[in-house]
Amino acid sequence: MSDKSTSRLRLLLGQLNPLGLPLRQxxxxxxxxxxxxxxxxxxxxxxxxxxxxxxPASSWELGLYNVAAALFFAMFAMSWDAVSGYTGEISFGHGLFFAVGGYTSAMLNMGHGFSPWISVLGGVLLAAIAGVMIGVPALRIEGPYLSLVTLVAPLILLQVFIFMSDIFGGEQGLGNPENLVGLGFVSNYFLALGLFVAIFTLLWALTRSNTGSILTAIREDEDAVSAAGLSKAKFKIFAFVLSGAIGGLAGAAYVHTPVGSPTPSELMSVIVNVEVIIAAVLGGMGTIVGAAVGGLFVAMLPDYLNLVEFTVPVIGKSISSMSFFLFAIVTLFLLNIFPGGVLRWGIALGRRATGRDGGDEGMAADGGQSPEDAGTNPVAQTMERYQEYYDNMFGGDDE
Amino acid sequence: MSTDTRADEAASATTDNEVGPDDGILAVESLRKEFGGLVAVDDLSFAVQEEEILGFIGPNGAGKSTTFNCVTGTYPPTDGTVWYKGEEVTGTPPHEMVKRGMARTFQSFAPLEDRSVLKNVALSMMDDKLVTMDGLLGEFHDEARAICERVGLGDRLYQTPAELPHAGMLRLELGRALGTDPDLLLVDEPFAGLSGPEVESVSDLLLELRDEGMTLVVVDHNMRGLLQLIDRAIVINFGSLLAEGSPDEITDNPEVQEAYLGGGLE
Structure with missing residues (x-):
């Protein structure tokens, strides 16, 4: 037994040796x-x-702030990927979790005088409960129907914030709760980076363990999961609660930094909800790494565009004034070129270039599945899943 | 009036062949499944003995698959009781039945298209645990590889299901079922579309599993290849029991011949 655990330890240490890592890592x-x-x-x-x-800024101080904000956005994207990227149940309203986390923490801090370190935990807890509230119905309502639920849930919450604006501050939000680590550029940067690394490590390890295989199996075929003796209900709820808690953690920490504040436009607007999806899909849905990279890219691209002091001749508008428009156009192009995500494309490219097939997790060299194969990437799988629901909606047979 | 006749029927059924929890590893009593007005399974009772290979035979649409969907928990039965290993399991969800040691293969193959043969089998060996270190280091794959070799897919470990021939898909179904370490294995239509030698090698595998102590129920609508394999057969038609007995008794039974319109028995 001790022999086995020693060999496990050696394996683990071997995997952590940076020189032995694959190129992409x-x-x-x-x-x-x-x-x-x-x-x-x-x-x-x-x-x-x-x-x-x-x-992505004109000075290093603002640069660090912008990168910190991008790191928070990458955490949002990773939390979306953990549930939607892996199980294929697309959430169109992940801002719900960021807002529940952020608002709860801000209100505990501002209204009840809790230290922000404590109030963040309260935000995580309530966001996890929100995860249960979406995850449990997800067992009965699936696919496009669930997406509608996730789309409407944050809209309802927003309306509550607006008509009870004496408590929630309406569209203006809640002002400025106490910061976790003050106003320092470097300290806030490291707060964001530390949280980013912690969340990334947790999700990376979880999705690379058997849990990740089971979640992607749910995305591919739920009956096969049951037939393997695995409770798909348990894993689905787990994914929603995990995702809700992590989204809530990121949202709660975000409002306690100088880069963010508890407002609907920052935490739960339709644009936030959509950008999170774009980031994860663009980076590589169902990989966590892709969501992290895509999140950083999506958050920083408009910052970079804002820096461009160039006026487009004919229409007489500056690049910086159209940054969001250009961002959307660039995204649209990238999504068309890399349907499986930039990460999968990059890995495939790297494997071709280095002539490696990806070690033991790779496929057979001949006729093997290439990562960008149509029908096997998560986006295509999810599309197939949704197609099934639509077919059933219009009276297709059960086979 | 109608309640009287139903009560009478129920009484006659129970006096005829009452099945109790201890009649076998799997015991099914008065199983009934209705879809709207359609009665797919009509008060069916039977028992499966430990370490036997039972053939579960019937023409297309006789209710074989529905019966097993009720037994494995895919559908809740309308009425009736199912016991497995002496415990009542009526309406237990599929993954719980698998954990209790009842596995099945699907007639319409249901592998995970997005991963290799090896990973398909590895999935069914995983524990139903949310957080685990397992799989991070890939140590699962040795046992999964052994199962793949056992079902004859040792040289196709890294292929995807789409690359497998028909017989390979069936072998993968068996591999995935074996990965759950079952005591009772329900095999749905294993011989459909297989060539003679393939039928033989699959039969050999099933016999081997039985010799190791597994109980097998083989569902099929035709008897080709089946009669040499099974110890005992149950024939159903229109959702109810038609005949029960040894392979010879079944083939000689006039009602069975009638149900198959004189064909399909060769």
């Missing part, structure tokens, strides 16, 4: 190292100036 570790070193780099004499150039 080396790139990921490098990217993370860059993010950790970023505040140090900007303070270096010469290098700093170059680093500021690539930041």
């Amino acid at each position: 080396k790139i990921g570790v490098l990217g993370l190292a860059f993010l950790i070193a970023l505040p140090l780099l900007v303070s270096l004499p010469v290098v700093g100036q170059f680093v500021v150039l690539i930041l």
